[in-house]
Amino acid sequence: MPSYQLNINGQIKSVNADADTPILWVLRDELNLVGTKYGCGIAQCGTCTIHLDGNAIRSCSLPISSVESGQKIVTIEGLSENASHPLQEAWVEHDVPQCGYCQSGQIMSAAALLKENKRPSDEDIDEAMHGNICRCGTYLRIKKAIKTAAKNM
Amino acid sequence: MANLKQTNRRNFIKGSAIAGGGLIIGFNWIGCKGDSNVPLKVMKAIPKEWIDFNSFLKIGETGLVTIMSPNPEIGQNIKTSMPMIVAEELDVDWFDVVVEQAGLNTEWYTRQVAGGSQSIRQGWESLRKAGATAKHMLVEAAAKRWGITPEECKTADGIITNPSGETLSYGELAKEASELEVPESPKLKDPKDFKIIGHSKRNVDLKKIISGQPLFGLDTKKEGMVYANVLRPPAFGSTLKDYNDENAKSINGVIDVIRFGDKIGVLAQNTWAAMKGKAALVAQWNEGDKPEDTEYHNDLLSSHIEKKAEKPRREDGDIDKAFKDSDEVFERSYSAPFLPHNCMEPMNCYADVTSDKAYILGPIQTPEWQLSNLSAQLGMDKENINIELTRMGGGFGRRLYGDYVAEAAELSKLSQKPVQLVFTREDDMLAGTYRPASQYKFKAGIKDGKVIGYHLVEACFNGEMFGQMPSNFPCGAIENYRVDCHKLQTNITTGAWRAPYANFLAYAEQAFFDELASHLKIDPVEFRIKLLERAKNDPTGEDLSYDPERLIGVIKLAAEKANWGQNEENNFKGFCAYYSHNTYVAEVGHVSIKNDSPVIEKITCAVDCGIVINPIAALNQIEGGIIDGIGHAMYSDFKFENGASTSNNFHQYRMIKMVEAPQVDVHFVESTIDPTGLGEPTLPPAGGAVANAFAAATGNRIYSQPFVKHFEILG
């Protein structure tokens, strides 16, 4: 099995995995970072969203072999110290989650948006969040929390 | 470790006192960070000893309180709301409360089920009593110390005060209080004195959720565990003929391939290898006798709604005579497809089965039922099976059924290994227990502009919908009333789906009433209120399952808040009201026309669920129910060809997205009536409110779900 060096949440990790293994399963099964969730495996639901060099990426569809050395991966666990990212604080203020399963993916998509766009309009938010499904229907609170976070950033 | 108290318990069987260091979650953090106006407080120290009062609560010597949440958490927020009720009667500061998920314990708790929006309604009394009992004992202990009567003591925030202003904390008193007699019927608070109930408290798992900590079944990691993925028959009715696992076994990380019944399990060192191993299996299947498809289902349903059943589910008056006497009979029919649940967390379960015991950990809505199933399946006494619950990434009815629990247990037993069974999304959509397809035909006999007869015929697969609640509205409101149900057979597995019975029916019925009102040239709100007044003052028949007065209450409130009856520019309104799962809901859909297409802008919603326990969470459930209801009514379609579904993942099954979610404006009926649940009741009326608003906006009516199929006619 080939071996890979990955930069995850600021730490270099070495992992043995088949070349086609999606980063999602490397994170969850090999590195014990289970905050990144599995929902569909085909880049259609957003629960597995992580940042690759700051961009929101569906980790279920990103084979380990396609990550170049030097590229930085950030997961929900590494988004902030003690859940202190303005989005996480806004998520608390609005008590966003219901079941909670989709929420780390939602937060990661929103964090990538706010990095690029400090004052997103409703349309910008709808567009950036279009790849994230929430079966519980927490969309209204997610949107409110993104706006609150943008204000506080 | 603390001692186990051996005290007399009449009302409650006591739990073991345990040291709880590892169980303390950052609950206080929520209070500090979330509310900027809440002063920063320091959490009470973790006690060395927990004194347990009953199966719901224990108090540490530092005053920290642990409250157990017995019911499974599927996102309905029960893990926060139920402990709030205990804390209220105990009279502690919510800040000093730690919540723990209880495992299955049939001796300590009744009804450890998440389903039917019943947890709060059915838990209300025992939860209040659990808190009040402990408070009573604590007060008695304080009174004894001071040599005064309990009536002279006052409690607040975990502190007892005597008339001269001296204080004792619950923590100081816990030990001696726990040794006192358990009162038979402790005094409960007057709802007007509630300090926690009715005040928003944030989700107790919030910090873990937003920082990606392990919480869900799929996050389970245990020593020696292997991952399993299962190949199941590709179509309903088909069976396994033969298979070749050579390629599967050659995949890196695959440990074993095990056939059980018509299924094949692939065990591997990680999830990816298990999935790849399954994909590499080569299997031959025997086709079932009569593979079903959607056309067959629809034909069967539509032929049945044209006729009466052998016996009605309810009959008041004489419907045949009424229709004969009528000037005209107005009739419409409605149809809905099967639907998968699509919880965001696919089915999964951890099982460690050895020759003499079994340990199960997973997202299970019905642990007690699964205990019986497992006991029979494994031939093992119930005492030797331990079931623990994880937080669930949605349930919506799917996790009421134990197929995935049974599979995990079987694979663990056969492989003699601890197994974490994982469904792929494709497994989840293809091996579902679907909301059954169904159709309705409604007929109203009209004489002199009045409805004198009402006949509903239902056809549904594997079960009944309105047949389960034939005394619901409009029962009682119409002189001659009859309900017939045809329960048809299919080999497709079906089951409860969020707001079972009502999820499709509410739209069908309320769309019919809307069209009927317009046909009679009566305002649809006035029409409903008139019928309900009749059901209230002079009901036909007996034993109505709803309270017409409360239904009128939500209808009036929603109408008022939505400015019903006022023409507003590009704001077309549709009305819908429905009583289900013990809660009364009315919704007004607001639709605009943009670029020649109807757009759902807003839902105005009025709810009567009695006392509102936790407003911030209640609103979340209400909004979610409405958005979920609109999403499924608008977009969800699910078809079968040759016994197999034609959609297997989200690229073929449309779910509502943020951009399609309308604003939701919620109003509660103020009430001191005992509370009822909110996980389901706002979903059923959503489809009706939207369909009726579409009709107002475009003049066109919709008769089947998903609505999106009809958009050409609407534009």
Ligand code: FES
């Ligand atoms: S699991 Fe990656 S997008 Fe669904």
Ligand code: FES
């Ligand atoms: S909170 Fe349950 S899926 Fe989003």
